[in-house]
Amino acid sequence: MDLSSPHASFQARDLKILHTQHYITKPPCDPKIMTFGAFHTDHLLEIDWSDKMGWSRPMIVPFKNLELHPFSSCLHYAIECFEGSKAYKGPDNTIRVFRLDCNMLRMKHSAKRLSLPDFDGHELQKCIEALIKVDQDWIPDHPGFSCYIRPTLIATEEALGVRASSKAKLFVVLCPVGPYFPSGLKPVRVFCNTITIRSYPGGVGEYKVAGNYAPTVLPLKEVQKIGFHQNLWLLPDGLVQEMGVCNLFFYWKNKQGENELITPMLDGTILPGVVRDSILNLAKQLNKFKVTERKVYIQEVVEAIAEGRMIEMFGCGTGVMVQPIEAIGLNDKIYEIKYNPNLNSGELTHQLYQQLNEIQTGGKPHEWISII
Known part of the structure; x- marks a missing residue:
């Protein structure tokens, strides 16, 4: 699968990790509590882009709120795309990520449609895998539970007007999730x-x-x-x-x-x-x-x-x-x-x-x- 980019992309080898000093208490593996999107892990991945400087260095940092200018394009014109994938704990305690390369390819297509910056999907996948490793204790080891992966790319130009954004932010967050059907499949x-x-x-x-x-x-x-x-x-x-x-x-x-x-x-x-x-x-x-x-x-x-x-x-x-x-x-x-x-x-x-x-x-x- 070709996930390369004709433009200069960020590289996973440049990834910098800043570990949190304030770890979050993990929720119990109860499907009634660990519902979809209710909890986040300790860290997130962020990479900024501008048309003048290109992609910044990838950073894994303690989970935080994003700071956005009120004029940011994503807030007014929905210039944003995202993906969803999952990681699982195997019986041997290994981390198993399901078809993340397919999500990278689809995200590249979505970004192109919105005139958002292109990137090397293999490099983003490596960065996401590094984030999963940092927060691997958040991946539930109970049957039916998993860790949801949400990459998102948003336009952050600080000006009103419908046009291609001169700035963007790519970030990835993780959340532990319980089974969609706690008592089995339900029609x-x-x-x-x-x-x-x-x-x-x-x-x-x-x-x-x-x-x-x-x-x-x-x-x-x-x-x-x-x-x-x-x-x-x-x-x-x-x-x-x-x-x-x-x-x-x-x-x-x-x-x-x-x-x-x-x-x-x-x-x-x-x-x-x-x-x-x-x-x-x-x-x-x-x-x-x-x-x-x-x-x-x-x-x-x-x-x-x-x-x-x-x-x-x-x-x-x-x-x-x-x-x-x-x-x-x-x-x-x-x-x-x-x-x-x-x-x-x-x-x-x-x-x-x-x-x-x-x-x-x-x-x-x-x-x-x-x-x-």
Whole structure:
């Protein structure tokens, strides 16, 4: 994977580490307490950039608040992008990082789309691994727990005006997180949103930029009021995109009578998820059914459910890994989706979830795991 940059980048060999003198009390490994994003570790990584000086020296410093000028571009024009990955404790107490190189590549693409400075992804990965080592005691060693990695790149030019920023800050924070489903997988109900459009062809749906997320908060609140957990995003013609902030998969018997796992193709309107790509690879390796990426329309989804051809349906993403779906609402109808009540998911959904978990937390080497 080419993560290089044609421009001068910061180098991990120049990394300076300043250890904190005031260590934070770690929370207990209780999934009700250690929820997503509730706690941070003792340190963070920061690297500044300006068009005059280029990248500064990478620094790992005690966790602190950021100081931003009120005119900073990120605060007014959402010129910022971010990523999400995870590190796990293996059974031999090693630290296992899952496909961080893929996150580096996607972040470089997002930065380019926002005219933010490019960087060498391999060098950033090395700096992040150094941060994880410094705060490795924060990585929970309990099953289902992990350390969430959040790299962020923001525009910090101290002037108003919509233009490419002359200054930027790249920072990385870590947070220990418990299992998304403390009592095991739990299916959700999703509502097909025919009013709000998350992204449109030619837009920025394929980039992990801040502006894609804020507008989804109100529609989420609205569907939760009527008994659903998330939105299923569509285009006006019924083209299926994503579920909330997750990619979507459908496992059905197609009209040719074949068992098929299908997911919306990467057409520029949906995020190219790292877990999505992982599931596609794992499914193809099973060699038990057809695996397809193509345009999927909600009309054919509800038709498959009505005809009894939908076997199971799920979403996926870094936070949740795999999210079973038990029902979808479309207009004034609710379509129930079968799942195994003993597994709280479909059988294939559960199998893929178990395979991902074994790769991430097991003791065996894997091409998707960096051991640090």
